[in-house]
Amino acid sequence: MSQSGRSDPVERGRRVLALEAEAIQALAERLGSAFAQAVTLLSQAKGRVIVSGLGKSGLIARKIAATFTSTGTPAAFLHPVDSLHGDLGIVGKEDVAVLLSKSGSTDELFGLVEQLKRLSVPIIAVTGAPDSVLARQASVVLDAAVKEEACPETLAPTASTTAALALGDALAVTLLEVKGFRREDFAALHPGGTLGRKLLQRVADVMLATDLPLLPPDRPMRDCVVLLAEKRGTVAVVDRSGALLGVVTAGDLTRLMERTPDFLGIPVADVMTKKPKTSTPDELAVAAIRRMEEFGIMALPVLDGGRKVVGMAHLHDLMRAGA
Numbered sequence: 001m002s003q004s005g006r007s008d009p010v011e012r013g014r015r016v017l018a019l020e021a022e023a024i025q026a027l028a029e030r031l032g033s034a035f036a037q038a039v040t041l042l043s044q045a046k047g048r049v050i051v052s053g054l055g056k057s058g059l060i061a062r063k064i065a066a067t068f069t070s071t072g073t074p075a076a077f078l079h080p081v082d083s084l085h086g087d088l089g090i091v092g093k094e095d096v097a098v099l100l101s102k103s104g105s106t107d108e109l110f111g112l113v114e115q116l117k118r119l120s121v122p123i124i125a126v127t128g129a130p131d132s133v134l135a136r137q138a139s140v141v142l143d144a145a146v147k148e149e150a151c152p153e154t155l156a157p158t159a160s161t162t163a164a165l166a167l168g169d170a171l172a173v174t175l176l177e178v179k180g181f182r183r184e185d186f187a188a189l190h191p192g193g194t195l196g197r198k199l200l201q202r203v204a205d206v207m208l209a210t211d212l213p214l215l216p217p218d219r220p221m222r223d224c225v226v227l228l229a230e231k232r233g234t235v236a237v238v239d240r241s242g243a244l245l246g247v248v249t250a251g252d253l254t255r256l257m258e259r260t261p262d263f264l265g266i267p268v269a270d271v272m273t274k275k276p277k278t279s280t281p282d283e284l285a286v287a288a289i290r291r292m293e294e295f296g297i298m299a300l301p302v303l304d305g306g307r308k309v310v311g312m313a314h315l316h317d318l319m320r321a322g323a
Contacts, residue, residue: 015150016150016158019148019149019150019158019159020150020158020159020162020163022147022159023146023147023148023159023160023162023163024162024163024166026146026147027143027144027146027163027166027167030143031170034140034141034142034143035142035170035171035174037139037140038124038140038142038171039171039174039175039178041096041122041124041139041140042073042096042124042171042175043175043178043179045094045095045096045122046094047074047092047093047094047095047096048074048075048076048090048092048095048096049065049068049073049074049075049076049095049096049097049098050075050076050078050090050091050095050096050097050098050116050121051064051065051068051075051076051077051078051097051098051099051100051168052077052078052079052080052083052097052098052099052100052109052112053080053099053100053101053106053109054079054080054081054101054106054108054109056156056157056161057100057101057102057106057157057161057164058077058079058080058100059161060100060161060164060165060168061077061098061100062077063165063168064098064100064165064168064169064171064172065077067168067169067172068171068172068175071172071173071175071176072176072179073172073175073176073179076090078090078091078112080106080108080109080111080112081108081111083111083112083115084111084112084115088112088115091115091116091119091121092119093119093120093121095121096121096122096123096124097116097121097122097123097124098123098124098126098168098171099112099113099123099124099125099126099134099138100126100127100164101125101126101127101132101134102127102128102129102144102157102160102161102164103127103128103129103132104125104127104128104129104130104131104132104133104134104135105129105132105133105134106134109134110133110134113134113137117137122139122140123137123138123139123140124138124139124140124141124142125137125138125140125141125142126142126144126164126167126168127141127142127143127144127145128143128144128145128146128160128163129145130143130145142167144160144163144164144167145160145163146159146160146163201284201285201286201321202281202282202283202284202285203279203280203281203282203283203284203285203288203300203302203311203313203318204281204282204302204311205285205321206285206313206317206318206321207279207281207302207311207312207313207314207317208311208312208313208314208317209310209311212231212236212309212311212312213227213228213230213231213232213234213235213236213312214235214236214237214238214242214309215227215235215236215237215238215248215268216237216238216239216240217237217239217245217246217267217268217269217272218267218268218269219267219268220264220265220266220267220268221248221253221256221263221264221265221266221267221268221271222264222265223268224248224253224268224271225253225264228248228249228250228253231312232298232299232314233249233250233298233299234247234248234249234250234298234299234301234312234314235247235248235249235268236301236309236312237268237269237272238308238309241306241308242308242309243306243307243308243309244276244278244301244303244307244308244309245269245272245274246269246272246273246274246275246276247272247273247276247301248268248271248272248273249273249297249298249299252271252272252273253271256271276300276301277291277292277295277297277300278300278301278302278303279291279300279301279302279303279313280302280303280304281302281304281310281311285313285318285321288300288313288318289315289318289319292315292318293315297315298314298315298316299312299313299314299315300312300313
């Protein structure tokens with residue numbers, strides 16, 4: 001086969017990708033107030049998001065429903081035909097529907113539309129025909145029209161389904177930001193995934209739990225200097241029961257040396273920070289990291305319910321663990 005012959009499939013593939021990229025770019029440029037209205041409807045819904053479509057639109061609708069669900073917005077795919085044969089029971093009056101149809105005139109969809117209207121369920125139409133019958137029945141219309149399908153002779157929807165999928169992703173991601181959906185929330189919904197396992201790590205999984213750097217409050221700074229050097233720069237000051245009174249850090253030592261040359265005999269109680277930031281064994285590791293970064297600290301004493309020091313969580317250990 002000639003070099004030009006080998007390049008033809010590559011060029012054709014590039015053309016398909018270019019057409020679909022152009023469709024999404026055009027969609028982004030005309031995104032406007034209707035999109036904001038759709039996000040508001042979805043964010044205010046007390047029930048689920050019912051996503052539906054037929055054929056290729058139905059496949060895209062399934063993926064959009066899955067994306068909503070995995071990012072904190074309960075959603076379900078409902079086949080428009082099955083909805084008329086018992087499955088309509090999953091729809092509640094507090095739901096919102098997202099209906100996908102390139103033409104906006106898919107006959108099988110209108111039985112479902114009629115039932116949604118009867119239940120007063122708001123409809124968000126994602127369609128390539130913003131003046132269609134479906135659009136006229138919708139509370140909000142999102143224009144997903146494309147200039148050209150990537151498939152020759154428009155034999156199969158290509159750019160149009162890509163545009164609809166991208167629009168669904170835009171809705172889901174914008175919605176999660178509006179709702180304040182966090183990485184920890186994502187992890188809780190994906191406990192079996194790599195990210196989920198990392199984000200669901202607890203402080204107890206990573207903390208130092210033995211040979212802890214502890215001192216009673218009457219011990220001199222001479223003893224504390226040794227522990228600071230041996231135990232990575234943070235010493236917990238505890239009472240006789242092991243309850244936390246304060247912490248002394250390498251930074252505290254540096255500041256003390258600058259202002260008090262003869263400091264070795266000073267009791268640690270006179271130097272310690274009396275209300276340090278702390279953690280608990282059950283706290284998510286990512287939450288502990290966030291607090292350490294926010295306050296510029298390298299370690300957190302880990303306390304049980306009685307404020308007894310049961311561990312020391314170091315930032316580098318948490319980061320190495322993937323949290």
